[in-house]
Amino acid sequence: MLKCHYSKPSAILSILQGCNSIKRLKRIHAYVIVNGLQDHPKISNKLLNFCAVSVAGSISYAQLLFQHIENPSTEAWNSIIRGFAQGPSPLQALLYYNSMVSTSASQPDNHIFSFVLKACKIIKAEKKSMEVHGLIIRHGYERDVIVCTNLVRSYAGNGLLGSARRVFNDMTDRDLVCWNCMISCYSQAGFHQDALKLFSQMRDEKVGLDGFTLVGLVASCAHMGALNIGIEMHKIAWEKGFLQDYYVGNALIDMYAKCGSLDDALNVFNEMKRKDISTWNSMIVGFGVHGRGDEAIALFKQMLMAGVQPNSITFLGLLCGFSHQGLVEEGIQYFHLMSSEFKLKPGVKHYGCLVDLYGRAGKLEKALELIESSSYDDPVLWRTLLSSCKIHRNVATGEIALKSLVRLGLSNAGDYILMATIYAEVKDIDGVARMREKIKIQGMKTTMGLTWIEVGDKVHKFVVNDISHPDSCEIYDKLKQIINRLALLGYSEEAAIGRDPEFDLETSSSYHSEKLAIAFGLVKTPEGSCIRIMKNLRICRDCHTFTKFISKAFNREIIVRDRVRFHHFNNGICSCCDYW
DNA sequence: TTGTGATCCC
Incomplete structure (x- = not known):
């Protein structure tokens, strides 16, 4: 038991100052009650604050304490709202804030607004952010730089970038x-x-x-x-x-x-x-997306030697590299190593890599088995399988994948386009027509293919058949000239149907955005220099072939970053070895 | 006691 001289409020406060566990706090609390000091404002605040905010605290005990406070002060509200805002149930912070605003005589202060906004950001309470904004103005805190910074984050976190920017613009200092x-x-x-x-x-x-x-x-x-x-x-x-x-x-x-x-x-x-774990991961993931799985492994071993423990992202980088390089054995080995050696449970993303690994390598039954044996019935896994079916022209498995996506209610236009392409590859014209019909009937929107290229310090964006660029005439002239030159070397454009994913349902002939960007790059960058472009979708086969020809005909290294990996084109060859 | 940062399958 605590000694009697602790019954002085100042002594209790100083004991509380040094408190570092909830167990000890409960003992002090009992003593406070015995001595009738539970309503002493400083003591009750201190108790509450420790429980709500400290890492060694307990938010449920804080709630209990709070219930017994008759007229909670601003500080008390502050503690309980802050505790919930930074804890596992931020919604509670908003509920407490609501009851403070509607029932309490105490007024919210700048700190409370900051905590509430933080909670709004986490639980995506967009309307609440606006409401709080109103109250911030009414209470005269619209000039508080920290409150406003929180407001900016809260709006932005809810997708309201315009509102965030307006708050930012209106800030005085x-x-x-x-x-x-x-x-x-x-x-x-x-x-x-x-x-x-x-x-x-x-x-x-x-x-x-x-x-x-x-x-x-x-x-x-x-x-x-x-x-x-x-x-x-x-x-x-x-x-x-x-x-x-x-x-x-x-x-x-x-x-x-x-x-x-x-x-x-x-x-x-x-x-x-x-270097910390993310430093190693960034580099390993870098090797991975460039399809350099062997170098990713080498770095991984170096990392272990340096005594750094891998995490789940490390393995994503490795598995990603294996799938792009076709290192099936290594992929399976590391997938198992992950849990057996490093006690990391493979997540859906790791399964995604492995499905991709099997799928690209043509082991479609294995890929299907893996999905079915995993506990994940995830659209991304089925979509990955569907893409592999496209590479290997496997209609039956492709249909299974598409059906699963439909069953999940998560099929999109891209999925039907993929399936249509598979039908097209095996000359199943009815199949193609059925897929087109589905897209039309359901009014699905296709994702527009985009390509970016940086010239100087400016990034230029292109879409299919783009005529919005100020240099459009020059670009199309160049493109025609390129196509003529490549034709002499044996390039011919592939049939429109094979040209997903920018597959256009309306027009039969089109200039994909990457062709426009490359033509623009050839015009605007010095001879012999490297051209780098970036896409939001996968590069289609025709454009891949086209780019190989260009790299040879114009003696240019061309680096294409597509949605999932890199292609380095040099002298008519691509680093992916046409394995993508 | 209040505000800012990196790596992540298709």
Whole structure:
């Protein structure tokens, strides 16, 4: 039992200060009650705060304490709302906030608004964010930079980038954190151009920058395939001394890998004095998506030697590399190693890689078996199988995969297009017609194929048959000239039906976006230099053949990043060895 | 006691 002199409030408070476990706290609480001090404001707040907020606390005990507070002060509301906002049930934070606003005499303060907004972001409570915004204004906190930064994040996290930006614009004194926050919101939402634009505004306004700024921007460069801008960022990071920051280094490795420049990724990797698990993962995943599974293994072994434990992402990188390189045996081995040796449970993504591995290698029954034996009835697994059926022209298994997607109610236009292509490959015209019909009847939208190319510091976007580019005339002239030249070397365009995934239901003849981008690249970049393009879908077979011919006829290295992997075209050959 | 960052199957 605690000694009697603890009955003084100040003594109890100082004991509470040093409390580090819920068990001890409960003993103190009992003592507080025995001495009739449970309503002492400072003591009850301290007890509540520890339970709600501390890692050693207990949110359910905090709830219990809170129930016994007669007129909770702002501090008390603060603790309970904060506790739930950062815990496993943020919805509770909103419920407490509601009852505070509607029943309590205590007023919410800047801290409470921050916690509530955090909860709104996590549980995607878009309407609530707006409502809270109203109350923030009414309580006069619309000039509080931290509250507003939370508001920006909360709006952006709910997909309301426009609202987030308006809040940002209306802020009177913006600090570096809030600029960083706006940039990372854009980056995470996929608004990469906006992130870059904001950065140039940041420079104009001489705000300065730090590692956080760079991470958001470099991630955007990675997603856009904007190598030149990424190199700029690398330079800045070097000049300002941010290269030793894990996050910056890892983002750079990822950026170089995603921009097709694996050597540069490796340079950053090697120069990082301290590497964490993500540093290794970024590099292993980089090798993986480039189809260099053997190098991924080598790095994995080095990682183990360095005493770093792999995690599930490490294995995704490895398995991804194996499937692109066709290393079936290794894939199976590492898939098992994952759980047997490293106690990691394979997730649906790992199954996805393995289905892909079997599927590409033509072992379609194995792939099917694997899906059926796994506990995942996941659309992505069936879609992966369907893609493999396309490669190997397997109608029967393809139909099983498509049926599963329909059964799950998750089939999309892309799936029918894939199946239509399989029918087309085996000259089943009725099958093709049935698939077209399904898409039409159900009014499904096809995903528009897009290709991006970076020239200088600008990223240009193309769609199929694009005529919106200011240099369109020049591009089409060049394309016709290219096609004539390639024809002499034996290239002929494949039939329209084989040209998924930009397969167009309306027009029979079309110029795929990658052809336009490559033609543009040939016009705008110096002779002999490398052309890098990026697609949102898989490259189709015709364009793949076309690009091989170009690389030879025009003596250009062409690097294509498609939705899932890289193709390095050189002298008429592709690094994927036509295995994709 | 309140705000910002990287790697992830098709």
